[in-house]
Amino acid sequence: MSKSKETPAAKANAPEPSYLTAKSGLMSWLVTVDHKRIGLMYLAATLFFFLVAGLLAIALRTELYTPTQDFMSAATYNKVFTLHGAIMVFLFIIPSVPAALGNFILPLMLGAKDVAFPKLNLLSFYIYCIAAVMLVTTLFLGSLDTGWTFYTPYSKSTGTAVIMATMGAFVAGFSSILTGVNFVVTVHKMRAPGMTWNRMPLMIWAIYATALIQVMATPVLAITLFLLIIERTLNIGIFDPALGGDPVLYQHFFWFYSHPAVYIMILPGFGIISELVTVHSRKHIFGYRAIALSSVAIAVISFIVWGHHMFVSGQSELAGIVFSFLTFAVAVPTAIKVFSWVATLYGGSIRFNTPMWYALVFLWTFTVGGLTGVYLGTLSVDVHLHDTYFVVAHFHYVMVGGTVVAFIGGLFHWWPKMFGRMFNETAGKISALLVFIGFNTTFMTQFFLGHQGMPRRYYAYLPEYEVMHQVSTIGSWILMVGLFTVLGTLLHAIKYGAKAPSNPWGAVSLDWQTASPPIEHNFHDTIHVTGSPYDFPEIDKSGAHH
Amino acid sequence: MINFSMMFHGQLGMLGVPPEKLGTPPMSDSPWQLLPSASNHAASLDNLYVFLTAVCGVSFVVVIGAMVWFMYKYKYKSDKDRTSPLTHNGKLEFGWSAIPAVFLMVFFVWGEVGFVNMSSPPADAIDIRVTGEKWKWTIEYPGRSMASTIEVEGGEVAPYLIVPLGQPVRLTMTSKDVIHSFYIPAFRVKKDVVPGRYSTVWFTAIEEGTFPVFCTEYCGDEHSSMLAVVKVVKPEEYKAAVEAATVLEQGASETAEQFGEKVFKTFACNSCHTVDGSAKVGPSFKGVVGRTENLADGSSIVVDENYIRESIYQPNAKVVAGFTPQMPTFAGQINDEQMNALIAYMKTLK
Numbered sequence: 001m002s003k004s005k006e007t008p009a010a011k012a013n014a015p016e017p018s019y020l021t022a023k024s025g026l027m028s029w030l031v032t033v034d035h036k037r038i039g040l041m042y043l044a045a046t047l048f049f050f051l052v053a054g055l056l057a058i059a060l061r062t063e064l065y066t067p068t069q070d071f072m073s074a075a076t077y078n079k080v081f082t083l084h085g086a087i088m089v090f091l092f093i094i095p096s097v098p099a100a101l102g103n104f105i106l107p108l109m110l111g112a113k114d115v116a117f118p119k120l121n122l123l124s125f126y127i128y129c130i131a132a133v134m135l136v137t138t139l140f141l142g143s144l145d146t147g148w149t150f151y152t153p154y155s156k157s158t159g160t161a162v163i164m165a166t167m168g169a170f171v172a173g174f175s176s177i178l179t180g181v182n183f184v185v186t187v188h189k190m191r192a193p194g195m196t197w198n199r200m201p202l203m204i205w206a207i208y209a210t211a212l213i214q215v216m217a218t219p220v221l222a223i224t225l226f227l228l229i230i231e232r233t234l235n236i237g238i239f240d241p242a243l244g245g246d247p248v249l250y251q252h253f254f255w256f257y258s259h260p261a262v263y264i265m266i267l268p269g270f271g272i273i274s275e276l277v278t279v280h281s282r283k284h285i286f287g288y289r290a291i292a293l294s295s296v297a298i299a300v301i302s303f304i305v306w307g308h309h310m311f312v313s314g315q316s317e318l319a320g321i322v323f324s325f326l327t328f329a330v331a332v333p334t335a336i337k338v339f340s341w342v343a344t345l346y347g348g349s350i351r352f353n354t355p356m357w358y359a360l361v362f363l364w365t366f367t368v369g370g371l372t373g374v375y376l377g378t379l380s381v382d383v384h385l386h387d388t389y390f391v392v393a394h395f396h397y398v399m400v401g402g403t404v405v406a407f408i409g410g411l412f413h414w415w416p417k418m419f420g421r422m423f424n425e426t427a428g429k430i431s432a433l434l435v436f437i438g439f440n441t442t443f444m445t446q447f448f449l450g451h452q453g454m455p456r457r458y459y460a461y462l463p464e465y466e467v468m469h470q471v472s473t474i475g476s477w478i479l480m481v482g483l484f485t486v487l488g489t490l491l492h493a494i495k496y497g498a499k500a501p502s503n504p505w506g507a508v509s510l511d512w513q514t515a516s517p518p519i520e521h522n523f524h525d526t527i528h529v530t531g532s533p534y535d536f537p538e539i540d541k542s543g544a545h546h
Numbered sequence: 547m548i549n550f551s552m553m554f555h556g557q558l559g560m561l562g563v564p565p566e567k568l569g570t571p572p573m574s575d576s577p578w579q580l581l582p583s584a585s586n587h588a589a590s591l592d593n594l595y596v597f598l599t600a601v602c603g604v605s606f607v608v609v610i611g612a613m614v615w616f617m618y619k620y621k622y623k624s625d626k627d628r629t630s631p632l633t634h635n636g637k638l639e640f641g642w643s644a645i646p647a648v649f650l651m652v653f654f655v656w657g658e659v660g661f662v663n664m665s666s667p668p669a670d671a672i673d674i675r676v677t678g679e680k681w682k683w684t685i686e687y688p689g690r691s692m693a694s695t696i697e698v699e700g701g702e703v704a705p706y707l708i709v710p711l712g713q714p715v716r717l718t719m720t721s722k723d724v725i726h727s728f729y730i731p732a733f734r735v736k737k738d739v740v741p742g743r744y745s746t747v748w749f750t751a752i753e754e755g756t757f758p759v760f761c762t763e764y765c766g767d768e769h770s771s772m773l774a775v776v777k778v779v780k781p782e783e784y785k786a787a788v789e790a791a792t793v794l795e796q797g798a799s800e801t802a803e804q805f806g807e808k809v810f811k812t813f814a815c816n817s818c819h820t821v822d823g824s825a826k827v828g829p830s831f832k833g834v835v836g837r838t839e840n841l842a843d844g845s846s847i848v849v850d851e852n853y854i855r856e857s858i859y860q861p862n863a864k865v866v867a868g869f870t871p872q873m874p875t876f877a878g879q880i881n882d883e884q885m886n887a888l889i890a891y892m893k894t895l896k
Binding site: 067068074075078145147151153154157158159241242246247248281282283284285286287288289290311312313314317320321324325328331332335336338339340342343345346347348349350351352360363364367368371372374375377378379380381382383384386387388445448449451452453455456457458459460461462463464467468536538539540541 | 564565566568570572573574577578580581587590591594595598602605606609610612613616617620621622623627628629630631632633634635638639642643646647650651653654656657658659660661662663664665723724725727729731732734735736737738740741742743745758760761762763764765766767768769770771870872
């Protein structure tokens with residue numbers, strides 16, 4: 001910061017170093033309490049694990065190219081799909097949007113200097129790192145072959161490193177809880193003057209709803225995994241039927257966390273899409289209140305639908321019926337969001353740049369993901385489709401087609417803000433096309449595999465499924481090329497990209513009302529908010545375009 | 547015996563029932579088709595499935611069609627573009643909340659009715675017992691001492707569920723170890739098979755034929771070879787078919803070694819023990835008789851008839867070093883005649 005003797009005008013004009021250059025040296029990163037730097041460290045870490053778990057997925061798909069064993073034994077295949085799932089869920093998707101992008105964006109969007117508890121923020125990053133080390137350590141302790149769900153009694157009896165892995169997930173949960181607490185308080189207490197709840201960007205609403213789930217649901221996961229650990233070490237008979245325990249009880253506990261966790265993974269993606277479709281079509285969001293409240297509604301209802309993972313598990317039929325009903329209840333607010341995003345495009349001036357292309361890809365893939373969820377919520381149909389590739393496809397349409405596509409769109413959108421550099425538009429658009437084609441080829445095929453009866457988690461399969469598996473595998477290779485194109489484009493931009501203006505997209509929200517990259521304390525002065533974050537200058541207030 | 551020509555280039559499988567050797571005919575000719583409607587549940591479920599697909603298909607076309615139309619109509623033209631001030635529309639929002647809600651309730655009720663029906667076996671159903679364990683199914687009929695099995699492609703032996711056409715059948719299922727799940731795609735039925743409790747599933751087969759059965763709850767190394775075959779026969783053939791499939795005795799023209807190989811496959815020993823020298827879940831049987839094995843407790847033993855017998859009846863008494871104690875006991879399942887033949891067969895694996 002400049003010295004206070006200068007006149008206000010001179011102070012405003014003085015080029016102030018950005019958060020990237022204000023301090024230097026390794027220690028300035030390792031002990032930073034700047035939310036932007038912590039966000040970038042999260043980003044580097046989560047992208048690393050995305051790469052690792054993604055390559056594991058490519059190995060799985062390649063093994064599945066033929067019906068018989070190719071280059072992985074059954075035991076290796078089981079370990080690889082377990083690590084793919086566990087790393088993707090616990091080390092990539094859960095922290096990706098909230099902790100990486102959210103950390104960077106949230107205080108900027110609120111007009112705040114930082115999150116409410118900057119040191120807690122750094123602590124949650126290091127807890128995440130400890131969890132990551134623990135999960136990676138399982139590789140050297142015989143790895144893990146339980147699936148990312150750790151179902152009992154298999155997880156009690158298998159010889160692999162279940163304790164280290166569940167301890168890792170347990171610790172990762174604390175990182176998630178601390179981030180959640182921090183964000184809830186930040187949203188309540190750190191909004192710029194004039195930013196009422198109704199003037200908050202929808203990205204903030206989404207992060208807020210996510211943070212609430214993180215705080216309320218994650219402790220249940222911690223308790224569940226802790227019970228599993230003491231079951232394994234002390235044989236107390238909670239889940240093991242041989243000791244009088246109930247293995248299905250574990251599934252209830254696990255999904256009580258893990259269903260809300262699905263919304264921890266997707267809600268922030270919703271937030272990103274709300275920003276992208278408005279800014280790049282120069283339109284006010286359609287149905288602000290409906291989108292904001294549906295985020296909260298989803299957060300609440302998500303706690304009472306866990307049993308839809310267990311329609312054939314042996315839970316009571318009545319429970320199945322109640323959970324099916326509640327599952328359909330959560331479909332309505334989700335549908336409202338999709339309709340509102342599409343309606344936002346109406347009457348706009350749509351800029352087809354890379355972030356917008358990713359938003360449009362999201363609308364396609366997430367619509368497929370949402371509609372196929374309706375099949376799975378329908379009781380009798382789920383009996384047929386449960387634990388088949390239909391579920392694999394649905395899950396990936398929501399998690400990859402939804403969250404990951406939104407995340408990549410968000411990265412392109414905020415990259416100029418993060419690094420002060422523009423990316424190559426052509427490369428970005430090519431990446432979006434490759435991701436779209438590769439993703440749909442990979443996973444659309446799997447719906448057909450599923451309705452043809454192909455079970456999940458098979459490393460060898462009946463020959464009749466071969467052609468569909470081959471199409472899916474080829475799709476996964478295209479998707480891989482697309483994702484590497486994303487990585488290349490973004491990294492290229494940091495080094496060689498043109499300098500970005502402070503507000504390259506002409507956005508109205510506060511994150512763009514500061515330099516690119518932002519100064520260390522985000523804003524020179526307190527910002528006063530007087531209107532909506534979606535009040536773009538192109539909007540024709542005369543009503544002629546209504 | 548089902549004997550279809552090898553549909554796929556035949557690597558030598560080492561699985562319990564290698565999927566490529568299950569030998570059931572393809573369930574459908576193309577991915578677009580529905581599976582055969584081989585049970586009462588399949589018929590009613592398929593109507594709902596088609597209805598769902600129609601409604602979801604139309605919804606997708608409407609949503610994505612609107613998106614594509616807007617993308618075309620409202621694309622950026624110049625910096626002078628003016629955009630609509632529209633921010634909300636109460637009637638529209640109510641409509642697109644209420645209309646999906648109505649359809650969702652139709653799906654819910656229709657699915658619920660089918661589910662309740664699937665959960666309510668009729669009183670006159672034929673009872674068949676199914677036991678899951680890593681990694682085989684055991685299918686037992688009332689009054690028969692042996693579990694039923696069938697020889698499929700390449701001399702492999704698969705568990706065999708025989709059901710009569712047009713008569714309700716109820717499977718009462720449990721597991722000996724971890725959770726499995728019994729899934730007959732052609733019948734659209736699936737139920738988890740949980741240790742420490744019984745779960746049931748029922749159906750009435752309405753189409754003759756041979757269909758695959760899958761384990762659909764992940765259960766460890768050989769999860770993908772935990773397969774079985776279900777065959778629907780005419781009611782008058784049912785009794786004879788069950789009797790033929792529940793005998794495991796040495797045939798008059800069979801040597802002890804040949805019979806032993808059949809025992810080896812029937813009890814799915816090959817899920818874990820190869821005959822080609824490669825280690826799987828347990829030690830390979832190649833050259834096992836007379837071999838000196840180092841045991842997990844540090845001692846060593848020369849494998850002879852008594853050690854084999856002990857290891858089959860008390861598998862965890864003397865575990866070979868490098869393997870985990872996870873073999874189930876076969877006490878009460880493999881009788882003396884079968885044991886003798888099995889040992890005779892193992893001696894041939896040099």
